[in-house]
Amino acid sequence: MFKPFQLPSSPVAQIFRLEQKVYHMSGKQYEIELSTSAEPHIIMFEKATTLEKQGRKVIHLEIGEPDFFPPREVIDAMYISAKEGHLRYSSPSGIPQLRSALAQTIGKRYKVSLSQDNVIVTPGGRFAIYLCFAAALRNQGKAAIIAPDWPAYRECVKFVGGEYITLNTRLEDGWSPSDEEVSGLLDQGVGSVVINSPSNPTGKILSKETVQRVAEIAAQKGLTVISDEVYSDYVYQQSYYSILQEQRCRSILIGSFSKCWAMTGFRIGYAIAEPHLIKSMSKIQSLLLTNVPEFVQFAALKALECEDALRDNVQLMKKRVEKASATLSKMPLSLHAPEGGLYAFPRINKPGIDSMDFALQLLEKKGVAVAPGIGFGPYPDFIRITLSQRDDVLMDGLSKIGEMLNEYDRLGK
């Protein structure tokens, strides 16, 4: 049974209210515990770990995390730098060595000239996104988001007191927004626009033309493009076009060591932007957490040198994603095969059944955790499946999803 609780009116309490709303969006009342997150995939993760603590075996396909570890040299670099005494407070924007190395690596990749003044090192891409909104939205209160989208964008915008509007792209269009839709979205008094390619949750890679269109309008209207490129190494189907290749508009690129280096627990990411934006973001970072631990930054610096390991990770994920897409395409689902990233976002094609229901049943009955579509916008009939598990675990999980779909069919639901 749904347990109501009284909430004080702090920003944190508002997040919990959002969580209640997420559950009510399904039009039903579910038994919920007080979760630490407003994001349904994290709520599912918490539910799954609670079941595990009770002795149930769970296949985790709800959280976006590679199952492999970072290269050994990365862990060694962290340990060595700690032993060498890199254990103090340091610069809010990051150590110069890492900022310069990122400027060089990313600059070379996209053939643009960057210096360390263009870079801030943050505790994960997530915090970089928060800093963007905190720095960029203060005087430009409305953000445009292309959905389906990673739920933290909306939550961050609301948390800093901004508003957002969304463009809801469609599976039938291969998740591509049309030119008219992009123009219509950016014509509504927004100060910034968020793009995410490869996308979480769909795996869509935005075409060069779409990125150019966004950049062109942003330049005309003086908007900031926030381009979340944390999955930019995981590209399987077409070439990748970064916002940095567009010189004409103001942009903030978000990057991370979490996904491609499997460094999720290190909590390290970065943003690349004009120096004055980097300064604004650094001031907020300094206020809130002083700096990212130096020994973690030295680990990230080493990761940039481990190019072979990165290539291996990308190859491994490509194989998994292709195999999973082939398996999913034989199921009674509708899917646009992921072109990059770590996820598939199929429609479950069960009229009258929303994906929150489906996800809860799947967890309860089959011990498989997936993320319900409502977390990513108005997509109640979709689920997000993370494909970054070992082959046998992933195939087992997918086959249980297939069994669950068949059971719904048998019951005529």
Ligand code: PLP
């Ligand atoms: N951006 C997207 C689209 C993500 O999916 C995630 C994590 O799932 C992040 C940013 C943040 O990752 P991290 O904070 O671990 O760098």
